[in-house]
Amino acid sequence: MSNVYVIGGGESKYGELWDRSLREIAVEAGLKAVENAGIRTKDLNAIYMGNSLGGLISKQEHLSALMSDYAGIASEYVPSMRIEASTASGGAAFRQAYLSIKSGEHDVVMVGGAEKMTELYGTEIIDITSSLVDREWEAFNGATPAALAALSARKYMMDFKVKKEALAAISVNDHANASLNENAQYRNKITIEQALNATPIAEPLNLMDCAPMTDGATSVILASEKYVKEHGSKGVRIMGSAISQGPFALHSRKSFYTVEPTIISTKKAMEQANIKHKDISFVEIHDSYSIYGLMALEDLGFVEKGHASEMVENGIGINSNLPVNPSGGLKAKGFPYGAAGVSQIYETYLQLSGKAGKRQIKDATCGLVHNMAGSGAASVVHILGVD
Amino acid sequence: MGELSRMWREMPSRYRMQGDRCGNCDQVYFPPREICPVCHRDSIGKMKDVDIDGAGEILSFTVVHEAPPAFLRQKPYIIALVKLKEGPVITGQIVDTVPEEIDIGTKVRSVFRKISEDGKSGVIHYGYKFVPE
Amino acid sequence: MSGIVSYGSYIPRYRIKPEEIARVWGVDPETIRNGIFILSKSVPSPDEDVATISVESARNALRRGGLKGKAIEAIYVGSESHPYAVKPTATIVSAAIGTEFSTFAADYEFACKAGTAGMQNVLGMVNSGIIKTGMAIGSDTSQGAPGDVLEYSASAGGTAMIIGRENVAAEIKSTLSVTSDTPDFWRREGQPYPTHGERFTGEPAYFRHITSASKMMMERMGTKPEDYDYVVFHQPNGKFPTRAAKMLGFSEKQYNEGLLTPYIGNTYSGSMMIGLSSILDVARGGNRILAVSFGSGAGSDAFHIEVTDEIEKLHNRKVTTVRDMLKNVKFLDYAIYAKFKRKIVFGEEIE
Structure with a gap:
């Protein structure tokens, strides 16, 4: 079967974009991606939009149709649909686009990710974000996404005698990398002390353990091997793609700090890519909460369960053995729920194309992207590489 | 406006912790499941209601400071994973105590409490919470 | 003979002291302690109301009786x-x-005697053969306007009495009521706090009804105060019930066990019933109890109760007693109390 490539991408600024609407940022990212990939909008065979909370926050569904209309291609009648898998919507949408090309049905497909999270005032947004966990048996009883992450964190820290510093290091690294990313929401570097002494959110997690509310949109363009050859496009190859689904609620899982879908997706994607861990140049991991960063490094197989703190202590910066979240991660580049997965892919594309500017990782040839849904109900893993 | 039937149909489980048991493998589920994740189709028609006692043990807990609207008057409040005597693990609030008085391993029992209200004129939602033994 | 098959109470864990309330309103706390003899009162947590207190009381009663809800x-x-x-x-x-x-189900309202009116109702249904076993609950999260004298006493708690014909632990040998239209205390529809007639609540209201109903019961049963091991009255404060008891010729030994208002405040519909519950926690077979409630507006329900040996079985089930619920309490300051009692109003849009 033919290969599938990412041939371009683009994104809006990430942050609190008070003067910009959901449709505006979605269109901006889409048009930038089209331009960057050197295609015309009419070349698109399909559009897949990753979006998680548009219906609840903006009371707007069918974002894919809205975006394609405002991108000026309604008259092209390009099929479009929104893919929803909570915070893994972006990764899931990317995988659907990949499959549509892999199947031979499409040659050029856009994946958009967009989320507008600052539209509401008050605490209602906390209730809305709780829709990505089990509404009846978790959120109803007062559990928020942060609370569930904190439940994992407390158990993890106790079982493996891990100090809070290890969690903080994930956030410190994100901020350091984001300082080099012009589009990032938070470009300030933070110290371990700052990370440790922030306002509590859900103990033991504090503000610096939690990814922010972000407005942002990112789009990437995928193309078939045939299209790339015919048009002389440059791109990075999708070497592996997998998604896996486990128990929905945290309380239904065998372990509160192991995300089985991450383990399974990683295994599948790495088999497809036919690579080993040492072949991976860097990772973009889903660290919506710092504890999830540690858990991800373990579930992705880079280190044994309970030992991510040692890896983090040894360094995970851009010049380390395994740079983590060169984009700035969900904590500092920003966390627009349904867009995050596409944002990670875009960063990986930039790194592998040598277009990452000041944060460019030297000799990056292969990147792994991990996008997780909620507290770990599902995980999407992609491996991208240079040919 | 608020939600009626959605809450009403869960009352047996919310009010008195009615779970179910797979007639094939004897595993107990709370919240109840239509199908046993162990026995799959072999459990169809064999899931039987079972009363959960409400006694359990804290497996992990957190103190929530950023609360959704329904919980503002109680914040900071404690959310825990509680392993029930019958086997299932569930998520619930720990009340009538302070974080310093509980830990992983603390024995708890269920109590009947108000969970949330649909504004000042809507219905009141009741359910289970836990207190230390 | 029909009577109480099992019983169970519930008192919230939180308390506030009168000196803390007095501090806020610039009142000398000694006048409260001495004036109404209340040392602390129970406060419901924000997630407690009459439904939750009733359910916890009902469950304690079922557990103590070894009964299932279906009974x-x-x-x-x-x-x-x-x-x-x-x-x-x-x-x-x-x-x-x-x-x-x-x-069969309904809610009752008769100020502080609505729970005992329920007991009479269930007893009547049991005696007439309509049902075998029923439950009457008296429960309140009572209101007192900020700064009003009621704020020092209005508290929360409840008791459930399971009444039936089999395995009776305390026979209800007789019950009677007195009723008059006496406006000593009321709350108009839609008003958040009640209004009371201050000293008018005493002589023509509480004392007249309690003592009349007590005397009528003793006359009916041919008993004298000394024939009772325990006596319990409605307890709007720590002073009224002891004065009523003395007026009727009862001693401290007889009323002490059921006198809880000094520690938990006035639990309104739960008041006399929690006192009775506390007595049943220690009573032995053969003990006689005179229990008289009072509801403003006004009326009293009197019960002549005789404990049987079945009470031992209830004690043996080791369900939380009223005295247990007086221990291990948590005291609040006025600010948290005001938050819990919704005296601090949040914006409508956020709660």
């Missing part, structure tokens, strides 16, 4: 602070304890 054929909940103006608390209790669909 209960009728539920009457007396309160002046039902969470809904329209929609019964009794249905919530019914669902929470798991009674059959075929169940």
Whole structure:
């Protein structure tokens, strides 16, 4: 079967974009991606939009149709649909686009990710974000996404005698990398002390353990091997793609700090890519909460369960053995729920194309992207590489 | 406006912790499941209601400071994973105590409490919470 | 003979002291302590109301009686602070304890004697053969306006009495009521706090009804005060019930066990019933109890009760007693108390 490539991408600024609407940022990212990939909008065979909370926050569904209309291609009648898998919507949408090309049905497909999270005032947004966990048996009883992450964190820290510093290091690294990313929401570097002494959110997690509310949109363009050859496009190859689904609620899982879908997706994607861990140049991991960063490094197989703190202590910066979240991660580049997965892919594309500017990782040839849904109900893993 | 039937149909489980048991493998589920994740189709028609006692043990807990609207008057409040005597693990609030008085391993029992209200004129939602033994 | 088959109470864990309330309103706390003899009062947590207190009381009663909810054929909940103006608390209790669909149920209101009115109702149904076993609950999260003298006493708690014909632990040998239209205390529809007639609540209201009903019962039963091991009255404060007892010729030994208001405040519909519950916690077979409630507006319900040896079985089940609930309490300051009692109003849009 033919290969599938990412041939371009683009994104809006990430942050609190008070003067910009959901449709505006979605269109901006889409048009930038089209331009960057050197295609015309009419070349698109399909559009897949990753979006998680548009219906609840903006009371707007069918974002894919809205975006394609405002991108000026309604008259092209390009099929479009929104893919929803909570915070893994972006990764899931990317995988659907990949499959549509892999199947031979499409040659050029856009994946958009967009989320507008600052539209509401008050605490209602906390209730809305709780829709990505089990509404009846978790959120109803007062559990928020942060609370569930904190439940994992407390158990993890106790079982493996891990100090809070290890969690903080994930956030410190994100901020350091984001300082080099012009589009990032938070470009300030933070110290371990700052990370440790922030306002509590859900103990033991504090503000610096939690990814922010972000407005942002990112789009990437995928193309078939045939299209790339015919048009002389440059791109990075999708070497592996997998998604896996486990128990929905945290309380239904065998372990509160192991995300089985991450383990399974990683295994599948790495088999497809036919690579080993040492072949991976860097990772973009889903660290919506710092504890999830540690858990991800373990579930992705880079280190044994309970030992991510040692890896983090040894360094995970851009010049380390395994740079983590060169984009700035969900904590500092920003966390627009349904867009995050596409944002990670875009960063990986930039790194592998040598277009990452000041944060460019030297000799990056292969990147792994991990996008997780909620507290770990599902995980999407992609491996991208240079040919 | 608020939600009626959605809450009403869960009352047996919310009010008195009615779970179910797979007639094939004897595993107990709370919240109840239509199908046993162990026995799959072999459990169809064999899931039987079972009363959960409400006694359990804290497996992990957190103190929530950023609360959704329904919980503002109680914040900071404690959310825990509680392993029930019958086997299932569930998520619930720990009340009538302070974080310093509980830990992983603390024995708890269920109590009947108000969970949330649909504004000042809507219905009141009741359910289970836990207190230390 | 029919009577109490089992009983159970619930008192919230939180307390506030009168000196803390007095501090806020610039009142000398000694005048409160001495004037109404209240040392602390119970405060419901923000997630507690009459429905939750009723359910916890009902569950304690079922546990103590070794009974399942399905045994209960009728539920009457007396309160002046039902969470809904329209929609019964009794249905919530019914669902929470798991009674059959075929169940008699209603809410009662008669100020502080709505719970004992429920007891009479269930007793009547049992005696007439309509049901075998029923439950009457007296429960309140009573209201006192900030700064009003009621604020020092209005508290929260409840008791459930399971009444039936089999395995009776305390026979209700007789009950009677007195009723008059006496406006000593009321709350108009839609008003958040009640209004009271201050000293008018004493002589023409509380004392007249309590002492009349007590005397009528003793006359009917041919008993004298010394024939009773325990006596318990409605307890709006720590002073009224002891004065009524002395007026009738009862001694401290007889009324002390059931006198709880000094520690938990006035639990309104729960008041006399929690006192009775506390007495049953220590009573032995053969003990006689005179129990008289009072509801403003006004009326009293009197009960002549004789404890049987079955009470030992209830004690042996080791369910939380009233005295247990007086221990291990948590004291609040006025600010947290005001938050818990919704005296601090949040914006409508956020709660």
